[in-house]
């Protein structure tokens with residue numbers, strides 16, 4: 391533990407917190423990073439990386455199941471052990487952050503394990519695992535990157551059951567025979583397909599009227615169709631009214647009176663924060679808010695910056711890292727008046743299901759709600775040359791949303807095989823405001839999935 395006065399204290403070492411802390415330490419500042427759990431945050435230990443390792447395995451299974459229609463026969467014996475082993479050994483080092491702590495210390499930072507809270511402007515009090523309290527004063531200021539925890543809805547009986555959240559699901563050593571997934575957002579959809587492809591009988595109970603409701607309705611419909619074909623039951627517009635666990639079985643009474651039974655239950659119903667516990671009122675902020683409001687340089691108050699999920703600009707690792715770069719530059723004051731400021735117009739997001747849903751910027755509905763003059767174009771992948779060649783597993787589409795007054799794209803979706811990769815070109819178009827006229831004059835390689843962008847642009851109406 392260094393002296394109680396340092397330059398910067400980073401509370402919460404998620405992907406952005408680790409990054410901003412290391413940048414500042416490398417620049418010569420005296421930086422203390424504080425985390426109650428693991429350096430690196432949710433992403434490497436409980437979220438992106440382990441779930442994408444699962445999906446790498448299930449993508450392989452999905453392709454193997456397509457072999458009979460394309461190349462003879464494939465005899466696959468399901469085995470979860472390599473997936474669990476990869477997560478334990480390659481992704482999380484058995485949920486040990488020793489390497490990440492060392493990486494931060496090598497950059498020049500000091501790590502303190504414990505739960506931090508603001509106890510004054512530029513003051514953080516840390517409760518360490520031994521129950522002691524340490525007060526840190528930050529000359530330049532404090533960066534908050536405390537992320538989110540799984541939200542568990544107040545469903546009668548649920549709290550008394552051994553339900554899973556994402557943190558349990560990434561650590562399972564055995565696939566259950568059956569699984570109820572509460573929530574059909576990105577977490578619910580990705581994990582439902584993983585466990586279904588490994589043999590579990592999966593039911594998704596989704597409160598909203600479609601899956602992945604933050605995305606275009608066509609994306610939710612595409613996933614619902616793909617899931618139905620794989621034997622996943624999708625119940626939309628419903629929630630759980632009561633949950634019990636008896637004799638190794640979950641019994642979930644839905645709010646329409648039906649009952650669904652399963653061996654396990656995964657709660658994937660969104661995320662929550664606790665601004666009171668973080669003590670943001672001590673810095674003059676509203677602690678009844680869901681997060682921390684920041685300006686375009688991540689400033690929340692004098693001597694206080696916030697980055698990542700708590701800023702409400704999209705719960706993605708790439709957002710946390712993007713904001714970290716901007717906050718670091720602001721704290722160091724290196725870029726002066728020409729400093730980069732946050733611009734969220736072209737925020738990309740990818741749900742790594744099969745078909746994969748990549749989207750950027752505004753959906754058609756969001757663009758209309760903003761009062762823009764909207765034209766949309768949609769191209770179905772199965773009717774493209776690449777879709778025809780690809781055959782089984784070719785479902786998907788490219789949809790583009792144009793601000794017709796300015797002649798630029800303000801949003802797009804690329805759904806289908808490698809949708810997140812196809813998305814790259816569309817992110818450039820939205821970010822750089824490439825005129826639609828110019829996009830129509832580009833040469834799109836034949837026969838690729840991204841060539842559907844050309845067709846979608848031609849259909850703008």
Ligand SMILES: Cc1cc2nc3c(=O)[nH]c(=O)nc-3n(C[C@H](O)[C@H](O)[C@H](O)COP(=O)(O)OP(=O)(O)OC[C@H]3O[C@@H](n4cnc5c(N)ncnc54)[C@H](O)[C@@H]3O)c2cc1C
Pocket residue numbers: 401402403404405406407424425426427428429430431432433436437438439441442504505506507535536537538556577667668697698699700704705706707708709710
């Ligand atoms: C299952 C799942 C899959 C996901 N997949 C993807 C994906 O593929 N791609 C993607 O971009 N995003 C994905 N996400 C979202 C992604 O995990 C988060 O957006 C990302 O981790 C960034 O969060 P963050 O930087 O805000 O902080 P987090 O990663 O949430 O880290 C916050 C850290 O702060 C610590 N902390 C909290 N409070 C305190 C305190 N008071 N004192 C000290 N420490 C504290 C926590 O222990 C934690 O280590 C996924 C999320 C889930 C749940």
Ligand SMILES: NC(=O)c1ccc[n+]([C@@H]2O[C@H](COP(=O)([O-])OP(=O)(O)OC[C@H]3O[C@@H](n4cnc5c(N)ncnc54)[C@H](O)[C@@H]3O)[C@@H](O)[C@H]2O)c1
Pocket residue numbers: 543572573574575576577578580595596597598602603628629630658659660661704705706739740741742
């Ligand atoms: N690939 C990625 O980038 C990725 C993957 C996973 C998660 N994430 C991010 O993590 C965050 C959390 O994801 P998530 O899927 O947990 O949350 P979410 O809020 O996106 O989706 C949760 C879903 O659960 C449903 N729901 C809420 N309460 C319910 C209830 N009582 N019963 C039934 N359904 C209910 C909602 O209708 C909602 O669609 C999101 O912001 C997401 O963007 C990103």
